[in-house]
Each structure stands twice: as structure tokens, then as C-alpha cells.
Amino acid sequence: MKPTNDRVFIDTNVLVYLYSGDESAKRTAAMSAVGNGTACVTTQVLGELAHILTKKFLLPTTNARAVVHEVCDACEVHPVTPELIVAALRLREQYRYGFYDSLIIAGARMTGSVILYSEDMQHGQVIDGALTIQSPFVPAARQRLREYRVKARRAVKKPPFRQSRR
Structure with a gap:
């Protein structure tokens, strides 16, 4: 599928923050990521999410099933x-x-997403020139600071070579 500007793919770890009870800042960032364009997932993501909800969070199966249905309603599932x-x-x-x-x-890539939201992969990496991995949990300010530091390093000129005195 050809990449389109409004398609985003959501990794399992981002969805987990939507349904975990803690880390409200990450929950807010995850909600923003899911609402940022047409959200896509694969059946792999649904399976991983169900497993984490029932095994790690000990959610009853009926509740996990409701969460999976909610994700299916909110996202394109491939x-x-x-x-x-x-x-x-x-x-x-x-x-x-x-x-x-x-x-x-x-x-x-298969869904034509231009952004893959994931916490576990390299933030900012571009795959096949068409898909950018982004962590929704990296604050924009921290990203801007990194960019500033790179520019500052490039702007600093090395002092001229000094000859040693003998």
C-alpha cells in the first residue's frame, strides 16, 4: 500500500499505556498518538495486547476481550x-x-503508514525511506534540545593548532 500522510501504525506497547493504571503522562501521549490520523494495527498487536492484559495486568478475559473490541473499533486491523x-x-x-x-x-509498511509509534524501537529511524519510527513518549522539548546540541557542536570551531615550545 502506498504511504499516506494520515496513516499511523500503533505498536502494542503504546496501546498498553492506554489501559494501564499508572503513568498518566504516557497515557496522554498514547491517546494523542492513537488519535493522530488513521490508526492501524495488525492481528499480532491485538494478540500481544490480549496476552499482556491477561498475564501482566491479570485482567479478566471478559475485560481483555472488551479492550480488544475497543481497539478494533478505533483502528484499522490488518x-x-x-x-x-x-x-x-x-x-x-x-x-x-x-x-x-x-x-x-x-x-x-504494509498498511501504508508514514509513522510507527513505538516505545521500544529507535526513535527517529526511517525505514525504507517511507516510514519513521517515533516514540510518542519523547517530549518535543527533549527532541528540540537534541537538535540544538547537534547544531551547536557543528558551529563550534576548533581552536587553531598550537605549536609546542621547545
Whole structure:
């Protein structure tokens, strides 16, 4: 699918913050990410989310099922296909991510998303020139500070070479 400016892919870890009871700043950032364009997920994300909700948060199965339905209503859901798995293996080889992270990246590419929101991958990395990985939890101010430091380092001139006196 051709990338479009309004499509974003949501990794499982971002969705988890929507339903965890703590870290309200991260919950707010996750809500903003999900509401930023057409949110897409794959069936892998739904499976991982259900597993985390029932195993880590000990949510009853009926509640986890309700959460999965809520995510399905809020996002476009795409299946994991054999072609997607092959694409993930190529991405794994090229970018050195683990298989399941590569499958997330392949899913984002397949949906035509231009942004992949994830906490676990390299913030700012561009995949295949078309998909940018962004952590919704990196404050814009911190990102601007990093950019400022890079510019400042480039602007600093090294002192002229001094000859030693003998």
C-alpha cells in the first residue's frame, strides 16, 4: 500500500499505556498518538495486547476481550499474512531488529503508514525511506534540545593548532 500522510501504525506497547493504571503522562501521549490520523494495527498487536492484559495486568478475559473490541473499533486491523512474514524477515536482516519487531515494522509498511509509534524501537529511524519510527513518549522539548546540541557542536570551531615550545 502506498504511504499516506494520515496513516499511523500503533505498536502494542503504546496501546498498553492506554489501559494501564499508572503513568498518566504516557497515557496522554498514547491517546494523542492513537488519535493522530488513521490508526492501524495488525492481528499480532491485538494478540500481544490480549496476552499482556491477561498475564501482566491479570485482567479478566471478559475485560481483555472488551479492550480488544475497543481497539478494533478505533483502528484499522490488518491480518498477518505469509507475505508479511517474508517482508519481516527481510527487514530483520536489513535493520537488525528482532523478528517480532520486524513483523511490526512490516505491518506498518504494509498498511501504508508514514509513522510507527513505538516505545521500544529507535526513535527517529526511517525505514525504507517511507516510514519513521517515533516514540510518542519523547517530549518535543527533549527532541528540540537534541537538535540544538547537534547544531551547536557543528558551529563550534576548533581552536587553531598550537605549536609546542621547545
